[in-house]
Amino acid sequence: xxxxxxxxxxxxxxxxxxxxxxxxxxxxxxxxxxxxxxxxxxxxxxxxxxxxxxxxxxxxxxxxxxxxxxxxxxxxxxxxxxxxxxxxxxxxxxxxxxxxxxxxxxxxxxxxxxxxxxxxxxxxxxxxx
Numbered sequence: 802x803x804x805x806x807x808x809x810x811x812x813x814x815x816x817x818x819x820x821x822x823x824x825x826x827x828x829x830x831x832x833x834x835x836x837x838x839x840x841x842x843x844x845x846x847x848x849x850x851x852x853x854x855x856x857x858x859x860x861x862x863x864x865x866x867x868x869x870x871x872x873x874x875x876x877x878x879x880x881x882x883x884x885x886x887x888x889x890x891x892x893x894x895x896x897x898x899x900x901x902x903x904x905x906x907x908x909x910x911x912x913x914x915x916x917x918x919x920x921x922x923x924x925x926x927x928x929x930x
Contacts, residue, residue, distance in 0.1 A: 803827035803919050807897050810924030813887055817928070821882040823897030823921050830854075830899040831875035834910045836917060837882045839893035839926075846896065850882060851910030860910045864890075887928045894923040 809821040821837065836851035850861045850871040859871055870883040880897055898917035911917065 805897050805899060805919055805921035807895065807921035807924040810895060810926045812927045812929065815888055815928055815930050817887050818883070818885045819887065819926060821884065821895055821897070821924060821926075823880045825878040825880075825899060825919075828901070829875075829878055830901070830919075831878065833900045833902070834904050834916075835873055835880040835900070836898045836910065836912070837871060837880070837895055838898055838914065839891075839895045840923075841893040844893075846914060848912040848914075849895070851912055852880065853904075853906045853908075853910050855906055858906060858908075858910055860912060862912070884926070887926075889928045889930045892926060892928050894925050896923045897921040 804826050806824050832854045834853050837849040838846050839849050840846040848862050852859045852871045868886045873880040899919045901918040
């Protein structure tokens, strides 16, 4: 059974940092893109960041560029999201996602929900002002 487990969320003051982790089990995603999405109360789930299998191609939504960094460890079958200079508007449930279909690494990593096949359960990030 494939499972993605998101951890690392919490309550932090504005300007603080958090590091989210996502551990995959049941199959390897070392050859596929992985990403992070978030969903704030009353809003749709939105793209945050994605990374290709070899870590040489990343993509971020504009609102997190320069503050968030996505990385992965294929040996550990894991993906991470380092979040710095957090803002109250970053408050949301964060979900990791993994694709299990062929995707050319020279393409920009996918940012659409439909491009991903497996999802974590989510981890709550709350940023207080």
